[in-house]
Amino acid sequence: SQQGEEDPQALSIQEGENATMNCSYKTSINNLQWYRQNSGRGLVHLILIRSNEREKHSGRLRVTLDTSKKSSSLLITASRAADTASYFCATDYGDYKLSFGAGTTVTVRA
């Protein structure tokens, strides 16, 4: 089973609103990454946060990591139609594998 689990499974927001999705994982990690997938395409890397970091920003993206709760959140501010996609967290447990969750599907309405 997937090591990371995203929540919610689906999210629908109005353009300009913020979108927040969460990722929970089971055991200690080295790093956690977030990826985006547009329909029918491969995944694209968004941001990586290391286990000793608590928050990271990249443009309109903000990622937090709480290792005590084994969870991470991805915030997309001022959403645009182009943000419509599925978002996945990926966890690295230091064993060569990158494990993905089932993803959150975000729909941004115009």
Added chain:
Amino acid sequence: DAGITQSPRHKVTETGTPVTLRCHQTENHRYMYWYRQDPGHGLRLIHYSYGVKDTDKGEVSDGYSVSRSKTEDFLLTLESATSSQTSVYFCAISESIGSTEAFFGQGTRLTVV
């Protein structure tokens, strides 16, 4: 864009036939991965490689085998295709696990009839 290509992009095959999917990279990255993506399951790791001739199983490896005879190529073989292997298959590469991003191919849509 990272130099990673998958072939074929689409394939329809019959149950019981062997199928090989190819992943080719021009980045000289050490790590290569095969995932399958199914609705409601996200991406599940099939097999991965951490060097030439060094491979290991992922969480859904039954019915699949892999080979990596050179850095740039990672082959996924379905020994005897079944309908449950109908899926979209993604290859990914990474320079080093966890500390750098993984790059994904465009995917191969495989249908087993």
